[in-house]
Amino acid sequence: MAEESLVPVTERKRNTMQTLTLEQETNPWEAQAARFDEAATRLKLDAGIWKVLRYPSREIIVHIPVSMDDGSIEVFTGYRVQHSVARGPAKGGIRYAPDVSLDEVRALASWMTWKCAVVNIPFGGAKGGVICDPKKMSQGELERMTRRYTASLIEFIGPEKDVPAPDMNTNEQTMAWIMDTYSMHMGQTVTSVVTGKPVNIGGSRGRREATGRGVSIVCDQALKYLNMTPESTTVIVQGFGNVGSNSAKLLWDKGYKVIGIGEYDGALFNPNGIDISELLEYRARHGVIHGFPGADAADKDDLLTRKCDVLIPAATENVITSKNADRIKARILCEGANGPTTTVADEILADKGVFVIPDILANAGGVTTSYFEWVQDRMGYFWTEDEVNQRLERIMIDSFDDVLQYAVKHEVNNRIAAYMLAIDRVAYTTKQRGIYA
Ligand SMILES: NC(=O)C1=CN([C@@H]2O[C@H](COP(=O)(O)OP(=O)(O)OC[C@H]3O[C@@H](n4cnc5c(N)ncnc54)[C@H](OP(=O)(O)O)[C@@H]3O)[C@@H](O)[C@H]2O)C=CC1
Ligand SMILES: O=C(O)CCC(=O)C(=O)O
Secondary structure, three states: OOOOOOOOHHHHHHHHHOOOOHHHHOOHHHHHHHHHHHHHHHHOOOHHHHHHHHOOOEEEEEEEEEEOOOOOEEEEEEEEEEEEOOOOOEEEEEEEEOOOOHHHHHHHHHHHHHHHHHOOOOOOEEEEEEEOOHHHOOHHHHHHHHHHHHHHOOOOOEOOOEEEEEOOOOOHHHHHHHHHHHHHHHOOOOHHHOOOOOHHHOOOOOHHHHHHHHHHHHHHHHHHHOOOOHHHOEEEEEOOOHHHHHHHHHHHHOOOEEEEEEEOOEEEEOOOOOOHHHHHHHHHHHOOOOOOOOOEEEOHHHHOOOOOOEEEEOOOOOOEOOOOHHHOOOOEEEOOOOOOEOHHHHHHHHHHOOEEEOHHHHOOHHHHHHHHHHHHHHHOOOOOHHHHHHHHHHHHHHHHHHHHHHHHHHOOOHHHHHHHHHHHHHHHHHHHHOOOO
């Protein structure tokens, strides 16, 4: 990766904003780097530490041969990027999708470093991805691919090195295969090599819902801060996977009125509120949300720009860009997904006064409970769901307050405040350890 000039980012941003193509605007690595540069400039970060923290410390590319059900052999490309291990083992999910790219995985790995630092848990950051279309693969093909991907990474992962977890299109079953493959190589069961496992094989109670629970807790905090109440707050959620469905369910349980749900291939809208428990039952029966009788079908592309109080993108990157940011009508943007908002969109939202709860804070409930899972696996003693949820709530509330205090103290928006808080913490440890020696 070529090193870029360390021109003060506020100037560089102003110069490039007008000239970015949509492709440049939506490059996740560039988006991460622009926020990093802005926060580092404001922190007056030492130039050497700046270089250490700006780039990932290790990027692994593997080509994974898999025998397919029809007898053919396919080779998939996978990545694992470890951005930082300054504060502890690298930590972060693995995603399976056709459009995975190295730049995306790099950005996601860096976001994990900042996220773990925002919630002050003892991990660095990593992310993995495999270019594949999981919708077109059988369970057997997914299992063989997962096991070979794990085997290719065997020397780079481990409870003290790098601890994967679920992300888009991976789940508890995927984590069980990774744990088993790693354990076969070690000659003993090592549950703490991954988190997000099934509860009966070392998973933590509460991990499945944890990211959505974290989203619901920071929404509560934002409402208190803005003098709003759940009962008079409307919510639109994009994505009804792990993060989106659990966010919607927990907010609905708390009395928020969830009026819109968007999926990849369609959306639902009901101005009087969608009963999320009924929707979950409907999806369990039919496999899809379309046709749910408790809401009207809606255009998925219009959903983000419909009027609501809280907008929760919980699907993928770059859904709020220069193309639609000026039409966002939400008072609060709570980022369940990683990287849903581009840097250009950030500026437009700031001008409109949208209260942004940035991804590295809003969706940190998942990795926080993954930390609890790693701790429980290592001590071999497991907490009740209430204990897990109470600890999560404390961390999310404290982290929300920390970010808001940074924003006020440094006169920056919430996103840059979260980056500043995180970079400050990682820089401190990096210097103390003398990682560059
Ligand atoms: N799982 C976790 O613990 C954490 C996840 N995240 C982030 O949250 C986001 C969602 O992850 P997760 O819930 O785990 O993933 P899932 O695979 O469980 O769910 C993703 C959902 O988003 C839908 N989707 C994908 N693309 C679009 C789109 N363009 N428009 C509308 N819906 C879309 C998918 O639909 P379909 O099934 O039809 O493809 C699916 O329902 C990602 O950005 C991830 O990095 C962040 C922190 C932790
Ligand atoms: O639970 C984890 O370790 C990581 C989850 C994740 O990938 C994320 O927070 O983006």
